[in-house]
Amino acid sequence: MEENSGGAVDFRAKDLELLRSGNFADVVVICKYRKWKCHQAILIPRSVWFEKALSGHFEEATTGKVNLDEENPTYVDLALKYIYGNGLDVESSVSPEHFVEQCASLWHIADFLLLEPLISAAEKAVHGYCDKRMKQLSTIGNHDDWRDAKDRNKLCPWALDMISGIRESYKWNNKRLRAVLLEFLWVGRSSTLGGRMSSVLLDHLKDTASFSEDFFGHYSCTQWTNGAVWAPAPREYFVVASGKSTCRLCRGKVAWASPGDIDGQIFDPFELSHVHRISTGWCKVCSKIDVIPWRTQ
Numbered sequence: 342m343e344e345n346s347g348g349a350v351d352f353r354a355k356d357l358e359l360l361r362s363g364n365f366a367d368v369v370v371i372c373k374y375r376k377w378k379c380h381q382a383i384l385i386p387r388s389v390w391f392e393k394a395l396s397g398h399f400e401e402a403t404t405g406k407v408n409l410d411e412e413n414p415t416y417v418d419l420a421l422k423y424i425y426g427n428g429l430d431v432e433s434s435v436s437p438e439h440f441v442e443q444c445a446s447l448w449h450i451a452d453f454l455l456l457e458p459l460i461s462a463a464e465k466a467v468h469g470y471c472d473k474r475m476k477q478l479s480t481i482g483n484h485d486d487w488r489d490a491k492d493r494n495k496l497c498p499w500a501l502d503m504i505s506g507i508r509e510s511y512k513w514n515n516k517r518l519r520a521v522l523l524e525f526l527w528v529g530r531s532s533t534l535g536g537r538m539s540s541v542l543l544d545h546l547k548d549t550a551s552f553s554e555d556f557f558g559h560y561s562c563t564q565w566t567n568g569a570v571w572a573p574a575p576r577e578y579f580v581v582a583s584g585k586s587t588c589r590l591c592r593g594k595v596a597w598a599s600p601g602d603i604d605g606q607i608f609d610p611f612e613l614s615h616v617h618r619i620s621t622g623w624c625k626v627c628s629k630i631d632v633i634p635w636r637t638q
Contacts, residue, residue, distance in 0.1 A: 371406060372409040387424045468521060487529070488500075506522055508549050595623075
């Protein structure tokens with residue numbers, strides 16, 4: 342048998358190899374144009390949904406065939422890899438260009454198949470992605486922002502992906518993922534809504550029922566932070582004087598009112614939910630560290 346670096350048998354790899362080869366299969370999972378030769382001994386103890394389908398009085402238990410034609414075969418495949426591998430690296434399993442949209446779709450199949458840990462993994466991946474994108478938007482002088490580089494009246498590709506993720510979260514009634522994405526839009530509103538981008542955003546989501554009411558009706562009031570899903574809890578700020586503050590990481594002094602020499606600093610986007618002005622954040626040196634600054638306090 343295959344062994345890992347510690348000399349122990351890697352059953353995860355062996356189970357994934359069974360899924361790939363289909364050897365010794367006793368059940369077939371069918372989704373549109375794809376078929377997977379699977380194993381009841383693996384599916385039943387690791388999935389409540391498959392346990393009910395294959396152990397009860399349902400047709401699947403008699404025929405040995407599970408039909409999931411109403412689902413997307415891409416995400417059925419990922420769900421099966423999760424079951425066989427006892428886990429899934431979500432970030433490396435979905436497309437970087439369609440990250441949020443595909444995480445939302447992965448969440449749906451995990452919800453459908455009652456795979457709670459995979460639901461949490463998909464949500465965690467989106468949390469981390471939003472952190473990275475917010476760091477990007479909050480870095481002063483960073484021009485790789487919400488707008489398209491060539492046409493500043495349009496959204497950039499990753500912004501369009503986030504819009505697709507919002508649309509999917511409404512489609513599948515995924516309230517937690519929806520809250521993460523709407524919190525992101527509101528916290529980053531200097532980019533996502535500023536400079537007439539609010540009309541662009543609304544135009545993209547005009548076919549998504551209740552988005553406008555949910556977004557503007559709820560997040561325009563700062564009380565939403567008390568029950569935030571993604572945004573950090575409100576905290577004290579280290580304001581030194583008007584236009585100056587202390588770096589939230591190294592505690593060195595940082596100025597915010599000097600055009601030109603502030604490029605590279607990261608302003609605290611979550612502070613804007615409270616005071617509507619920049620007065621705290623992270624210095625140039627700390628901003629270069631490969632961490633999410635508001636998660637390291």
